[in-house]
Amino acid sequence: MSESTATLEARAPMEARLTQLSMQQALNRALDEVLSTDPKTLVFGEDCGQLGGVFRITDGLQTKHGDTRVFDTPLAESGILGMSVGLAMAGFHPIPEVQFDGFAYPAINQIVCQIARMNYRSRGTLPMPITLRVPSFGGIRAPEHHGESLEALFAHVPGLKVVSPSDPHDAYHLLKYAASRPDPVIFMEPKSRYWQKGDVDTADGGSLTGARVVRPGRHLTLVAWGAMVARCLQVAELAAEDGIDVEVLDLRWLKPIDAATLATSVGKTRRAVVVHEAPLTSGLGAEVAQLITQSCFDTLKAPVERVTGFDVPYPSGDLEDEYIPNIDRILLGIQRVLEYRRG
Amino acid sequence: MAEISFPLPDLGEGLIEATVLDWLVSPGDQVERNQPLVELETTKSALELPSPQAGKVIRIHGAPGETINVGEPLVVFEVPDNTAGIVGTVPKDEAPKRRVRLSAVLDED
Numbered sequence: 001m002s003e004s005t006a007t008l009e010a011r012a013p014m015e016a017r018l019t020q021l022s023m024q025q026a027l028n029r030a031l032d033e034v035l036s037t038d039p040k041t042l043v044f045g046e047d048c049g050q051l052g053g054v055f056r057i058t059d060g061l062q063t064k065h066g067d068t069r070v071f072d073t074p075l076a077e078s079g080i081l082g083m084s085v086g087l088a089m090a091g092f093h094p095i096p097e098v099q100f101d102g103f104a105y106p107a108i109n110q111i112v113c114q115i116a117r118m119n120y121r122s123r124g125t126l127p128m129p130i131t132l133r134v135p136s137f138g139g140i141r142a143p144e145h146h147g148e149s150l151e152a153l154f155a156h157v158p159g160l161k162v163v164s165p166s167d168p169h170d171a172y173h174l175l176k177y178a179a180s181r182p183d184p185v186i187f188m189e190p191k192s193r194y195w196q197k198g199d200v201d202t203a204d205g206g207s208l209t210g211a212r213v214v215r216p217g218r219h220l221t222l223v224a225w226g227a228m229v230a231r232c233l234q235v236a237e238l239a240a241e242d243g244i245d246v247e248v249l250d251l252r253w254l255k256p257i258d259a260a261t262l263a264t265s266v267g268k269t270r271r272a273v274v275v276h277e278a279p280l281t282s283g284l285g286a287e288v289a290q291l292i293t294q295s296c297f298d299t300l301k302a303p304v305e306r307v308t309g310f311d312v313p314y315p316s317g318d319l320e321d322e323y324i325p326n327i328d329r330i331l332l333g334i335q336r337v338l339e340y341r342r343g
Numbered sequence: 344m345a346e347i348s349f350p351l352p353d354l355g356e357g358l359i360e361a362t363v364l365d366w367l368v369s370p371g372d373q374v375e376r377n378q379p380l381v382e383l384e385t386t387k388s389a390l391e392l393p394s395p396q397a398g399k400v401i402r403i404h405g406a407p408g409e410t411i412n413v414g415e416p417l418v419v420f421e422v423p424d425n426t427a428g429i430v431g432t433v434p435k436d437e438a439p440k441r442r443v444r445l446s447a448v449l450d451e452d
Binding site for chain 2: 052054056059100139140142143146147164190192196197219234235237238240242243244317327328331332334335338339
């Protein structure tokens with residue numbers, strides 16, 4: 001630490017511990033710290049070692065922590081997750097990476113049949129302290145299979161916890177938190193947000209276990225997670241121009257869902273729109289809408305609306321803009337809720 | 344900044360080496376994807392090798408007349424940390440655009 005930084009910290013500890021990081025850098029720093037503090041942690045996956053990951057999330061970690069703790073694997077997702085099961089059973093804390101979400105499909109058997117069930121199957125004697133990092137969702141115009149929205153699939157599986165950060169601060173703290181858990185956590189990183197910078201308070205993560213109101217508002221709650229949170233914040237700004245005060249709720253944990261914070265928010269605003277990239281049918285928006293309906297039925301002014309991807313396979317780059325909910329589609333969803341009147 | 348090494352690929356089916364004829368770029372040059380990097384000669388043909396990516400050339404391996412084995416480093420690029428990696432593009436930060444305006448009469452009951 002330079003002398004000037006030390007002086008700054010003495011004068012203003014709050015400002016000094018705030019640092020501007022991209023989500024990519026925040027995740028890298030979190031992994032570095034976990035590797036430094038927990039000797040049982042291993043980081044591995046395709047290109048994680050020498051290259052430092054295709055998104056540079058594991059950059060420099062092999063050089064610093066050695067190639068027995070940060071290493072490349074063969075191109076075999078089922079093997080990566082299968083090995084994670086064995087390592088967890090032997091007392092390690094694996095943090096495997098599936099290079100792109102669409103390539104998690106070959107490993108679904110290991111995730112669902114082994115990782116999610118081992119603790120239950122062994123009556124609690126074999127917990128699976130695995131944090132599976134999955135660069136997730138679309139928005140980078142990648143080829144097929146390089147952008148998917150698998151949260152509903154993972155969230156449906158008993159035994160798995162699913163979380164998705166939306167900004168660098170949460171990415172840093174949620175990854176460290178997930179890595180400290182005894183349960184398997186599917187950590188869905190919104191890859192279109194990797195390069196956006198934001199303030200990270202490395203000393204204080206705040207509450208990490210539930211949903212988070214990222215913008216308070218009075219008239220309507222937008223519920224989103226991952227990359228859609230940033231878009232919903234843009235929509236809230238535009239809605240404010242039209243006199244509509246929108247609250248934006250970042251769900252963060254997709255399993256378990258923080259039903260209490262949902263109920264508090266929508267209990268106040270009395271209107272809700274859920275936004276996600278995944279297809280509409282049987283998507284997580286349905287679960288969120290039901291939780292809201294159950295707790296807020298008497299106060300809701302309109303049925304909970306969903307603005308989502310379409311019921312088609314996640315498209316490749318050129319069609320992404322049509323598929324991912326855009327600002328106008330979200331605004332139209334808000335308009336439908338505002339216009340609703342009981343017959 | 345990160346360094347990315349581009350090893351000599353197999354330029355035919357089962358070729359094991361190529362001879363450098365002439366470099367078309369120098370260390371320090373900024374190159375675009377598909378820009379010709381080097382003229383090479385194999386036992387089958389002479390060809391121009393296009394760049395697999397955009398970036399700054401920081402090292403080249405092999406003077407004209409030298410032979411390089413497939414898999415050995417040919418060019419080392421320097422790329423900014425904020426590149427998308429092997430697939431995809433970094434999304435641009437753009438001011439939000441809208442066509443839809445909200446028109447709602449809020450009843451405050």
